[in-house]
Amino acid sequence: MSSEYWDTRYAESHHVWSGRVNDVLGREAANLPPGRALDLGAGEGADAIWLxxxxxxxxxxxISRVALDKAAAHAAxxxxxxxxxxxxxxxxxxFPEGAYDLVSAQFLHSPDGLTRDPILRSAAAAVAPGGVLLIGSHAGWPDWVEHQHHDVEFPSPEEILDRLELADGEWDVLMCREHDREQRKPDGTIGIRVDSTVMVRRKALAEAASGH
Structure with missing residues (x-):
């Protein structure tokens, strides 16, 4: 995954993404009490600004300085x-330092050498006791995409959860499922693609010690 690849992509247009919070984050984090959050793959900053x-x-x-500069300007x-x-x-x-009450990893997919599983394990390690890891992923290419990158893997939510290698007794699984999402197609019509959500909560220290 090269910074040049992503810098070029973000420089090609004023906005690459919609500017709206990702559906998974907006839905699942809406009722979480605010604290410290880590947004991985922040792009143009919509999720971070929403939080x-x-x-x-x-x-x-x-990874992209171009994206971060756009995001910082938008935040201002x-x-x-x-x-x-x-x-x-x-x-x-x-990887960013610190412990966080929410770690959000939304659509960390790339055709350019992203080592996704170790990154998501680092994301889990960065969750503070009582905190949440929220992973939103695509479950596959939408049927209207003609030129698919076959080296991009789309693991199932169960596979994502298993690859996190979470310690027994230290986590609660809050969600692990696929779901449909509306997305506008290149021709302007609305299509449906399948995404997945994995949401896990690290038990508070007292909970882990008591076995509950």
Whole structure:
């Protein structure tokens, strides 16, 4: 996964993504009490800004400096710049420090050498006691995509959960399922694609010690 690849992609247009919070995060994190959050693959910053608006202090990481500069400018426009720490990381090589009440990894798919499983295990390790790891993934290519990258893997939610290698007795599985999502197709019509959500909660220290 090269910074050049993603810098070029983000430089090609004013907005690569919609500018709206990812559906999985917006749905599942809406009722979580704000604390410290880590947004992995932050892109142009929509998720981080949504969290900051809701009172979270966010560390937002992405490989692309172009994307992070766009995101920081957007955060300043929205008045939440002081609540977000934008950090450039090639997650294959470096990972943000600290422990977080929410770690969000939304659609970490790439045709360019992303070592997804170790990154998600690092994401789990960064969850503080009582905190949540939320992983949103595509379950496959939509049927309207003609040129599919066959080296991009789409594991099932059960496979994602298994590959996290979570310690027995230390986590609660809150969600592990596939679901449909509406997405606008290139011709402007609305199509359906299948995504998945894995949401796990690290037990608080007292819970883990008591075995509950």
């Amino acid at each position: 900051a608006r809701r009172g979270w202090r966010v560390t937002a990481a992405d 426009e929205e008045g939440v710049a002081d609540r977000i720490d934008w950090q450039r990381h090639d997650l294959n090589e470096t």
